[in-house]
Amino acid sequence: MNTGQDVQLDDLDARLIELLAEEPRIGVLECSRRLGVARGTVQARLDKLVDRGVIAGFGPEISPAAIGFGVTSFVTLEISQRHGHDPVTAHLAGIPEVLEAHTITGSSDLLCRIVARSNTDLQRVIDQIVSSEGIRRASTIIALAEQIPYRTLPLVRSAARG
Amino acid sequence: MNTGQDVQLDDLDARLIELLAEEPRIGVLECSRRLGVARGTVQARLDKLVDRGVIAGFGPEISPAAIGFGVTSFVTLEISQRHGHDPVTAHLAGIPEVLEAHTITGSSDLLCRIVARSNTDLQRVIDQIVSSEGIRRASTIIALAEQIPYRTLPLVRSAARG
């Protein structure tokens, strides 16, 4: 994958991404028909988007809620400076319910998104998280409802316009 | 899509999801070869997973960083109770840089993930966010590094084992 800063999306790129986002199962040929361009063009554009890293992949999007993990929560962690982030990150990586983790600015050091089967189950997961040596303090926030589900299309559109 | 609580994943489901996550471009036929089962079986399982909502889709995953939005930040918002969430959510939905938003427990009301082209650009986005009537206060946290990128495979594996 090219890591260069070739960050220009044009209108066709944006429409292609949109089309794929809306109907992922359609192939290159169908895309070319819908977009009104030659198949080779779609193929070339797609290859380039993947190559530039704009499209990171086409993996299946799993819904944690659908497999029983209906509770989402954000946990901020304070790390004992003595040991650094790495052991804590490794510990977190070993917990399946930790879906992502970022180091952050502010009074805490790490922000992670975790899921659980229920509020009771959430306690179990948090206990597991704080069982790491390096964690001094954890602060839990529960996500009540998803007002805006994760999306990138509007961003793509605005990037293509600019 | 079936919304029932048919949340049982067996080993084959998990291996299928894993396989698709690792090599998304392979087809049903190739999956059946790799998993050592009949093609119809893979097809049926896949259909069921999609139907149950376990697999939400196969859309292209866009990397905001690759299209120039290299700064990620989490913003918590306090909402003026008088107006409620809805106008604020609508306002946020109109800002492309807002990738997701959740209502949350705790002293704030909304947590959203936003991206920007730079720290300077982040200011512009935040200004845009707080320009809404209903927002009383915004608190911004910048994500410095992604320690654990968003993932669901470990969860799938653990769900299948349990």
Place this chain on the structure above:
DNA sequence: TACTGAATGCACAACCTGACCAGCATTTCG
């Protein structure tokens, strides 16, 4: 025992993919 759901193996036509190619317009640059 009979029924049901699930997996298998097989076959078919229709379709799509990746790989080519020549032609043409636009842009870049010596």
Place this chain on the structure above:
DNA sequence: CGAAATGCTGGTCAGGTTGTGCATTCAGTA
């Protein structure tokens, strides 16, 4: 200005894949 590079078009080709239907087997269950 002319040459080279680039990108899009429209076409061909062989081979693989998909969607579908069907008969069969097997395990669990009423």
